[in-house]
Amino acid sequence: MEKIAHISNELKDWILNTLKTGVNPEAIASAMIKKGFDPVFAYKTLLNLVNNKPVETVVREQRPFRYEVPEIAKTGSVISTSDREIKVLMRIEKPFILYLDNVLSHEECDILIEMSRKRLKPSKVVDSVTGEIKAAAGRTSSGTYYQLSEAPLIGTIEGRIMQLTNFPIENGEGLQVLHYKVGEEYKPHFDYFPENKIQASTGGQRIATVLMYLNDVPEGGETIFPKVGVSVTPKKGSAVFFHYGNSQGQVDRLSLHSSIPVVDGEKWVATKWLRESEILERF
Numbered sequence: 001m002e003k004i005a006h007i008s009n010e011l012k013d014w015i016l017n018t019l020k021t022g023v024n025p026e027a028i029a030s031a032m033i034k035k036g037f038d039p040v041f042a043y044k045t046l047l048n049l050v051n052n053k054p055v056e057t058v059v060r061e062q063r064p065f066r067y068e069v070p071e072i073a074k075t076g077s078v079i080s081t082s083d084r085e086i087k088v089l090m091r092i093e094k095p096f097i098l099y100l101d102n103v104l105s106h107e108e109c110d111i112l113i114e115m116s117r118k119r120l121k122p123s124k125v126v127d128s129v130t131g132e133i134k135a136a137a138g139r140t141s142s143g144t145y146y147q148l149s150e151a152p153l154i155g156t157i158e159g160r161i162m163q164l165t166n167f168p169i170e171n172g173e174g175l176q177v178l179h180y181k182v183g184e185e186y187k188p189h190f191d192y193f194p195e196n197k198i199q200a201s202t203g204g205q206r207i208a209t210v211l212m213y214l215n216d217v218p219e220g221g222e223t224i225f226p227k228v229g230v231s232v233t234p235k236k237g238s239a240v241f242f243h244y245g246n247s248q249g250q251v252d253r254l255s256l257h258s259s260i261p262v263v264d265g266e267k268w269v270a271t272k273w274l275r276e277s278e279i280l281e282r283f
């Protein structure tokens with residue numbers, strides 16, 4: 001098989017970010033070689049990046065993302081579920097983002113935090129070069145996952161998200177709760193998977209995220225969409241819904257986002273990732 005001898009802008013950015021976290025350049029080069037990069041090209045690229053020299057990049061041919069209006073955006077400015085009235089406070093079209101108020105009650109937020117506190121573990125990420133699940137240099141938070149309807153409150157939240165978004169419960173991954181202390185962050189990333197990691201048995205691609213804020217953060221901890229200059233301030237009980245996958249299998253690169261470091265206090269969020277189809281195999 002022919003070896004890869006070009007690098008995309010995204011991979012270049014990822015390497016730069018990874019280098020900043022102190023990872024050995026040689027480890028990155030050998031991961032690239034394992035993934036099919038030409039060894040001379042891999043080492044030369046790393047050498048240029050380490051020495052701050054320009055690296056030629058190619059932009060992969062990609063048709064522009066075709067936006068499809070998600071079901072959640074077809075109702076009015078108040079979305080009623082069986083037990084709540086959720087208000088749309090802001091709508092951004094590209095990428096598609098809704099800022100929603102009153103998704104969770106303050107009591108639900110407090111219970112979810114207390115349930116999660118004792119089961120937190122350091123957060124992991126999928127390595128975008130090797131595909132390995134590993135401790136995350138760019139993700140300093142800790143977190144925990146819940147099985148579908150693992151506890152009554154988890155089931156209630158899942159039912160509400162289903163009514164709100166019109167996604168079947170079976171398309172949802174287990175709820176994730178994340179905790180960030182002062183200085184902790186989640187570096188820019190996409191929630192969708194690289195193409196080679198999409199599996200029909202696990203619901204295919206992730207196409208939308210419901211990110212719920214469980215507390216007010218005195219300073220820092222905003223969710224940033226850097227490609228479009230949007231910054232969301234965490235507000236207890238509110239949520240952002242963002243949608244980045246369409247029926248043609250395209251994904252929206254404008255959905256890049258991060259959680260900037262907490263400056264004062266702490267930050268708690270709950271994330272529900274939604275897949276394009278039913279998740280048949282769960283772990």
Ligand SMILES: O=C(O)CCC(=O)C(=O)O
Pocket residue numbers: 178186191211221222223257258259269271
């Ligand atoms: O904590 C945040 O604001 C972002 C979390 C996030 O991006 C995620 O869980 O995928």
Ligand SMILES: [Fe+2]
Pocket residue numbers: 189190191257
């Ligand atoms: Fe995310």
